[in-house]
Amino acid sequence: MGMSISQKILARVSRKKKVEPGEVVDAKVDLLMIHEITGAPAIRIFEKEFGGLVWDPNKIVVVEDHSVPCKDERAAENIATLEKFVEKQKITHYYPYGKGQYGICHALLPEEGLVLPGMLVLGGDSHTCTYGALGAFSSGVGHSEVANIMYTGELWLRVPETSKFIINGKLPPYVTAKDVILKIIGDIGVDGATYQAMEFSGPVIREMEVNERLVPSNMSVEAGAKTGIVEPDSKNISYLRARTNEEIDPVMNDPDVEYVDVRDYSGEMFEPLVAKPPLPSNVVPARELEGLLMDQAFIGSCTGGRITDLRMAAQILKGRKVKTRTIIIPATLKTYTQALKGGLIEIFTRAGAAVGSPTCGPCLGGHMGVLGDYKKCISATNRNFVGRMGSKKSEVYLASPPTVAASAVMGYICDPRDVK
């Protein structure tokens, strides 16, 4: 029986010829990502328990995104911890906010060409699964594990089974990658892919730009998955070639992989969807919620803040005014610059939206748009658990960037096909 991409990568990094799902391996990490929320505690553990130098300063990416520009003194302390670590360890890949290219980790690393197919990438953030869309095996770990990797360069991992999701046909207009993953999570539940690698394939996925493919992979953790893989193709290679001079050596599935589950979808059957609180799996058509008043609309985060997302939002917001408080945050500085050059920022500001500098901010109820009691937000983000964006009495509705933009214009949840 053949090996999946996940098996092949984990076999290579554990120096084995073959690995089976369920097997535990000690894996050498190709790239470790940290940001200030899990990175600062990890650094403290590393310095207290191990000390000295990290295993490889060229294999750690240090990002500042969750609480920047520093939302309070404590955030400033965590950022200072990162700064000191970078200096002491001579970290190669450091993206300090406000000093040049910086942004949200899971938008930044692909943009900077740091992730290559076939790599094992671990990160102190659950959405590290995002890079699976580039054909890497990538997954989130906790901060003790980050400290462990900093010292040893390794971590134990259980080889996952793979479940395959084939999206056939073509998506209708206004239906996006976000709607695809929401539908899947709605079908299988928030534990539907626990411990698995999800694989997204089929003509609809092939048709998507790499930026769009990052979205289903990003939210695969919301179904409990370890990672969300898209098998590399020429689009993937072109995307990477434009961003790195490193050798690209894609890892592909063997033809006879045994999947633990295979689901076929027909693209034409998809429509704009919304995940109602309190779970990302609580998915209904946007039209079913039409008329539900929203207090805030947010476009941004590692799920909905890339240039592809901003373009879709701008299409709807152009020449219109928002009726609901709207916050738009490009995911990285390069994205922001692209949006400026493309006239998107002007469209957003003319529409009346608040446009912010790259940060995760509102997505996790941190800053830049925290929700108060009884406030409802429609958001192009990834989680809507109780209290996710602020008050326990607030509500978060997850949707695609066009659906969020349409709802911002109407002041209530609105299918982008129905916006006036």
Place this chain on the structure above:
Amino acid sequence: MKTLRGRVHVYGDDINTDVIIPGKYLDYDDPEYLGRHAMEGIDPEFVKKVRKGDILVAGRNFGCGSSREQAPVALKGAGISVIIAKFYARIFYRNATNIAIPPIEADIADRVSTGDELEINFETAEIRNLTKDEVYRMKAFPERIKAIIEAGGLIPYTKQRKGI
């Protein structure tokens, strides 16, 4: 650890990391501070009710959501010594293991009540409900998980393996 005895607090399915420790507390990693806000998203009274050595029992998919290690740290800081759930979200499962809070797998959330006294025997893999006079079985820990818990967490485990 061979046996452990404690008082139970029962919760349901899909208890996620946002309710275990809300995002606004994530700038901190101090167990005592986090412990004062454990489960705040779902039960603000939790920290008042919990005593050191208590047991948290839950249903499906415990700990789903973020990779924040602050989640099991908060529970430990509040006094929880062990968690029993039908199954866990993977990052939480690892994080709890890594700070030596054994994440036991047993489907007992519908069988026990808050306030029950349980005695857990890790050797026989049995959970005895002293209040209801019932016995439940728990799943054996995977080898690697068992080794990490027995070493006292991931860092001691690594130190042992690397001889430091």
